[in-house]
Amino acid sequence: MIRLDNISKQNGHQILFIDASMGVLKGEKVGLVGPNGAGKTTLFRMMTGQEPPDDGLVVTDPGITIGYFSQDVGEMSGQSAVAAVMDGVGPVSALAAEMAALEADMADPDKADQFDAVIERYGEVQHQFEELDGYALEARAREVLAGLSFSQERMDGDVGLLSGGWKMRVALARILLMRPDAMLLDEPSNHLDLESLIWLENFLKTYDGALLMTSHDRAFMNRIINKVVEIDAGQLITYSGDLDFYDQQRALTEQQRQAQYERQQAMLAKEIKFIERFKARASHAAQVQSRVKKLDKIERVEAPRRRQTIQFEFASPPRSGEDVVALKGVNKAYGEHRIYADLDFLVRRRERWCVLGANGAGKSTLLKLVAGADAPDAGAVNIGASVKMGYFAQHAMDLLDGDETIFESLERSFPQAGQGVLRNLAGCFGFSGDDVEKPCRVLSGGEKARLVMAKMLFDPPNLLVLDEPTNHLDMATKEMLVAALADFEGTMLFVSHDRHFLAALSNRVLELTPEGVHQYGGGYTEYVARTGQEAPGLHPG
Structure with a gap:
């Protein structure tokens, strides 16, 4: 359905992808994982044609529909939540809006002289609306919104008055109602309560198209996906199975690479020791030369990059009463x-x-x-x-305080703590190196x-x-x-x-x-x- 072939992509000085490839087929439910800033959102944008790769190809099957949900929902106002959701499905929503306007015209005494023309037009529009299964669509839109915890009142209220989190749900409902051939969902679990999350999980389990998603919610993702694609140092590595299987495989691969690296390092050390020992002796010149050549040809195994795991340990709190x-x-x-x-x-x-x-x-x-x-x-x-x-x-x-840096903010809270201690604290919570100099407003x-x-x-x-x-x-x-x-x-x-x-x-x-x-x-x-x-x-x- 959607394939990336040998894509490369750079953002400013940061290289995100180098000759990376992956694919998502119909019926596959793929979890996309990788550290923050690895390029997950960029990958979605390339798949939807919003951003081209610098090199390589993005191939989509002809005629397929793609629904993309991102955290950037854009402006919404001037219509009800239900109308905004139906808007994503194309002409049906325009017909629904025209029917509502014609109904208002029929009830307007000032337009009595146009009544016959309005009735005639209403009949045409209603016929088209029924042809496109419009009445069923509105019922489905309400069902999806109810699944995402909307009350009837909120469904019919002005979408522009909703908070950012509820607008996100409207944008998500739009994609779900569309039931496109492929869904790309960037953090759909953000802003959802537990009930909505479980409803969405069940919805996605029964969806039969191609699904590629990111989520910080492990339980949610684990119950849906059957494949994992990891962004790792510019490459796209595919694992079949859920997150638990991916964790096991990743750990196993890392162990094997570490063992391979250590074996090679031991062999190299032995060869270098031989060369150092006999390089001055004419009798061993040929052997030394042959070993130097051999070392030059060996492809070096890289040490596996250690995933930084951060740990925070509590000081003991004072004891309270019972x-x-x-x-x-x-x-x-x-x-x-x-x-x-x-x-x-x-x-x-x-x-x-x-x-x-x-x-x-x-x-x-x-x-x-x-x-x-x-x-x-x-x-x-x-x-x-x-x-x-x-x-x-x-x-x-x-x-x-937006003007303070992360470090200044910590220092103001704990003036007695030393610089090293505060840097360590910041590191535990994911702020390493120069991150601590970021102002809070950004x-x-x-x-x-x-x-x-x-x-x-x-x-x-x-x-x-x-x-x-x-x-x-x-x-x-x-x-x-x-x-x-x-x-x-x-x-x-x-x-x-x-x-x-x-x-x-x-x-x-x-x-x-x-x-x-x-x-x-x-x-x-x-x-x-x-x-x-x-x-x-x-x-x-």
Whole structure:
């Protein structure tokens, strides 16, 4: 379906690809992996013809449709979310818009004299709309939007009033409704809650075209893909299987290359020693010459490049009292929308509560109440003795000073810490070398999240309140964070849509449902086993 043949590509001074090749066939579901900045988005842009390779060919089967979802969704306004989604499917949306305008004309007394002409035109447009299965298309558009957690109200509201994250979902829904022959999805799992993520996973599993996708969500990607393409030092290396298989194969290949490299190094050392020892002796001149020639001809095995794995170790937090947070008789509403009525909830030392619930169930509200960022309408939120809290929310990233560099920001937070210590801290969170000199205003969402996290965990609190801490984080940083938090000796209350994060770190579950609040002993894995569902409100299966 889509093939890259011996492509080379350079961005400024950075060489992204050198004679690299890969292909995606119908029915294949391919995960694209590689470190940040390796060229994943550039690869998508070459496949869609938005950017040509410097050398080599991009070949697509004639007549195939390609749907490309990127993080850059562009301007959307002046129509409903449903209309914006149907827009991606071509003439149907134009006919739907014309039908709506003609219906308005029919009801307009000022246009009574044109009534017959309007009726006639309406009949023609409606016929074309039906021919293209327009009524079914609108129903399908609503189904896709509902899968991505849109309420009816939000579907029919002006798309221009939606936040960036919801506009992303509209752009994604557009591609899914199209059901093109090939889908290129660049981080489709960003900005999705757990319910939407599981719905999208099931949708993509049943999609029968060619799929190439990137995602920082390991569980999501692993359940969909049957092939991995890795961008590694300008090459495209293909592995059949999922991410777990890719990890095993990669480790095996690295071991083999290391062993091969060490064998060659030992052989070279032996030959060089012989040459050094006998080069001055005339009796050995011929042997020495032949060995020098042999060494010149040998193709050198390169040492495998070590993947940098970053590790962060917590200092021990101070010990808190046994009762860390107690909510008693808490009521909370926003206007008519009641979130909590008479909520009692106790968090004890070293418990790790993950909070599950559909959109609007009150997950972030609960965390804000505990963190003191919001107050209950009635009832009390009591923080226990000796509790030192760290609260991570998306708005924390807006509090960074744009004029400061990463290093200055860390230095201002920890004036007592030495330069070496702070550079080490920055390195753990993915800022190596000159990265620390970047001003905060140019940082991406992921970089800001890493900086805020570094500040919070360097002098650790004994209660961590985390609202979607893994949003924007790449897989390597997530792995580091999970490993670090697994050893954390304090208490946690968190919301996340990342199932790997939930399973690895929780030992209690608080489930928010329309029927009420339920508490489960045991972590997320036990919750799934007990309820038969991965998120509240989903049907088992």
